[in-house]
Amino acid sequence: MLPTPYIKCDYDKVYEPSEDSFLVLDSLEKDISFLNERFQNQLAIVGEIGPGSGIVTTFMMKNGVPSKSTSLYFALDISPWALEATKETAKLNECSEKDSYLEVIQSDLTTSLRKKQVDILVFNPPYVPAEDVPEVPSTREETDQWLDLALLGGKDGMVITQKVIDQLDYILSPKGVAYILFCARNKPEELVAKVMETQPWNVELVEHRKAGWEVLSVYRFSRSNESII
Amino acid sequence: MKFLTTNFLKCSVSACDISNDNFPLQYDGSKCKLVQNEDIEFRPEFLLNILDRIEWSAILQVAADLGNTSLPPNKPKLNINVDELTEEEQIILRDLHTLLLQTSIVEGEMKCKNCGHVYYIKNSIPNLLLPPHLA
Numbered sequence: 214m215l216p217t218p219y220i221k222c223d224y225d226k227v228y229e230p231s232e233d234s235f236l237v238l239d240s241l242e243k244d245i246s247f248l249n250e251r252f253q254n255q256l257a258i259v260g261e262i263g264p265g266s267g268i269v270t271t272f273m274m275k276n277g278v279p280s281k282s283t284s285l286y287f288a289l290d291i292s293p294w295a296l297e298a299t300k301e302t303a304k305l306n307e308c309s310e311k312d313s314y315l316e317v318i319q320s321d322l323t324t325s326l327r328k329k330q331v332d333i334l335v336f337n338p339p340y341v342p343a344e345d346v347p348e349v350p351s352t353r354e355e356t357d358q359w360l361d362l363a364l365l366g367g368k369d370g371m372v373i374t375q376k377v378i379d380q381l382d383y384i385l386s387p388k389g390v391a392y393i394l395f396c397a398r399n400k401p402e403e404l405v406a407k408v409m410e411t412q413p414w415n416v417e418l419v420e421h422r423k424a425g426w427e428v429l430s431v432y433r434f435s436r437s438n439e440s441i442i
Numbered sequence: 443m444k445f446l447t448t449n450f451l452k453c454s455v456s457a458c459d460i461s462n463d464n465f466p467l468q469y470d471g472s473k474c475k476l477v478q479n480e481d482i483e484f485r486p487e488f489l490l491n492i493l494d495r496i497e498w499s500a501i502l503q504v505a506a507d508l509g510n511t512s513l514p515p516n517k518p519k520l521n522i523n524v525d526e527l528t529e530e531e532q533i534i535l536r537d538l539h540t541l542l543l544q545t546s547i548v549e550g551e552m553k554c555k556n557c558g559h560v561y562y563i564k565n566s567i568p569n570l571l572l573p574p575h576l577a
Contacts, residue, residue, distance in 0.1 A: 256491035258450075283491050287450070296567055311481050314488070314543070316447045318568055321577060324454040325570030327465050330495070349574070 215242050218271040218306045226294040226356045228265040228363040232424035233394055237337050238272050240392055240419040240431035248279040251388060252332060257284045258386070260331040262322055262338070262377065264288040265363055267299030269335055274308040274315060279333065281313065287331075289320040291349060292359045321349075322376060328383045334391035336377055339363055342370040342398050370399050378404075381414065381434060390435045392419065397428040405432060413437050443568045446542040448504045449496055453554035454561075454570045454577075463556035466500040469507040474550030474563070476508065482544050486524050489535050492542070493520065505541070513541075 217238060220230055228234075241248075248257075257279045261270045270288045274281065288299045296317040303315055318325060323334075339346075343365035350358040366373050374393060377384075381391055395401035405416045415437045421430035448466055458464035498517035505513055518534045521527055527535070550563040559576065562569050571577075 256488070256495060258495070282485055283488050285446075285488075285492065287447075291571065293567075310479060312483050312485075314444070314446075316443060318443075318447075318451070318570060320570045321454065321572070324456065324572075325451055325568075327450050327452045327497075328459075330450055349571070349577075 215272070215276045218268055218275060218302060220266050220268055220302055221305060222266045222298045222302065223294075226359065227292070227298045228295075228360065230266055230268045232422070232427070233337055233340075233396075233429050234265075234268050236420055236422055236424070236429050236431055237269050237335065237392065237394055240433075241269075241273065241278050241335070242276075244392075244419055244433065245278060248333065248390075251390070252279045254280075255283065257332040258287065258330055259284055259333045259335070260287045260289060260323060260326065260384070262289050262334070262336045263295070263363065264290055264299045264317075265295050265337075267295075267302035269337065270299060270315065271302045271306050271308060273335075274303060274313045275306050285314045286316070287326070288315065288317045289323060289325070290317070291319065291321050291362060293319060293353055294356065294359055295363070322373070323380065323384050326384065329386050329389075331384050332386050332389050334377075334381075334384060334389065336374070336391065337394045338374045338377070339366040340370040340374065340394065340396050340399055341365050343367055346372050366399075370396065371404070374399065378408065378434075385436070387436070390433055392431055392433055394429060394431050397430075401430055401432060408434075409437075443547050443563055443566055444543055445504070445545040445547070446492065447568070448547075449500050451568060451570065453557060453559060454572050455554065455557050455559060458554055458556040461556040464554055466497075466504050467552035467561065468555050469504055469547070469550060469552045471508050474508055474547050477546050477548050478540075478544050479546060480544060482539075484536065484539050486527065486532070486535050489538055489542070490520060490522060490524065493517065493538070501542075508547075510541070
């Protein structure tokens with residue numbers, strides 16, 4: 214089992230790694246041979262949306278997912294606190310600037326990235342159903358609101374996730390894959406069936422687990438037309 | 443933010459996506475503070491790989507914005523096998539390493555050539571968020 218990064222953050226400001234975060238780590242670990250085969254000896258541009266504490270990106274850098282020496286990691290978050298926490302967590306786990314290529318970018322999802330560049334997209338979204346998606350706070354100091362942004366996903370908890378799924382073709386490189394986490398209330402089976410029917414994506418369940426009263430799952434999206442590779 | 447990252451950032455305004463001017467962003471040389479970090483290790487394998495993905499014309503533009511006009515006009519074509527690099531190719535890779543990975547913009551600003559929106563880099567972190575009326 215690959216080691217989990219050591220995390221020491223102020224959880225009044227960033228999301229505390231929880232069952233969902235660990236399920237993402239386990240999914241990536243489970244898929245290591247799939248990823249290695251897909252990106253062997255080639256560069257992989259990794260993009261994590263909403264890294265929060267930085268646990269997932271640090272896990273990938275530290276354990277060389279998919280490969281330490283040829284990967285470039287972008288951590289994109291809307292919250293300034295999350296970006297600072299991600300940098301700190303990487304440092305705390307000895308992923309130094311010297312030998313890992315991490316860039317943190319303050320960005321609303323991937324709207325700041327040039328198209329079709331991300332090889333591995335990882336997204337643990339704000340998936341909790343809520344009346345509305347919270348507004349972006351106007352100052353850094355509104356820490357509660359920044360935290361709400363990390364949690365609340367509007368109707369069915371799917372408003373933000375759906376935006377990313379709709380943009381996948383723009384975001385992912387020709388051989389790119391995306392790992393996205395869902396909770397049962399997001400109705401992922403319905404979504405997956407609809408996506409597979411109407412869009413050129415192959416969607417596979419990588420891991421699922423009951424976590425308290427929640428059932429969480431991580432799905433892998435890849436282009437169904439693999440002949441372009 | 444590493445120089446390399448300028449090759450991946452575009453304007454966040456979605457209406458600019460149909461324009462060819464939303465990438466690369468235009469860096470204001472007089473306001474960008476550059477820092478060299480010589481501790482960053484030289485990894486020829488990474489450079490050879492990333493070279494493949496790089497949009498060379500954008501590298502030239504950003505380098506010129508920041509006052510460096512000494513780059514070759516065309517993307518260097520290098521032997522893909524790390525062990526078979528000639529001495530000359532090694533030198534090219536070293537230069538690229540210095541530019542792309544060791545050079546960082548720690549403070550600065552850049553704007554979209556299409557809509558003119560200005561973005562800032564503070565503490566090495568680029569901020570590509572839009573104000574509510576543009577988001």
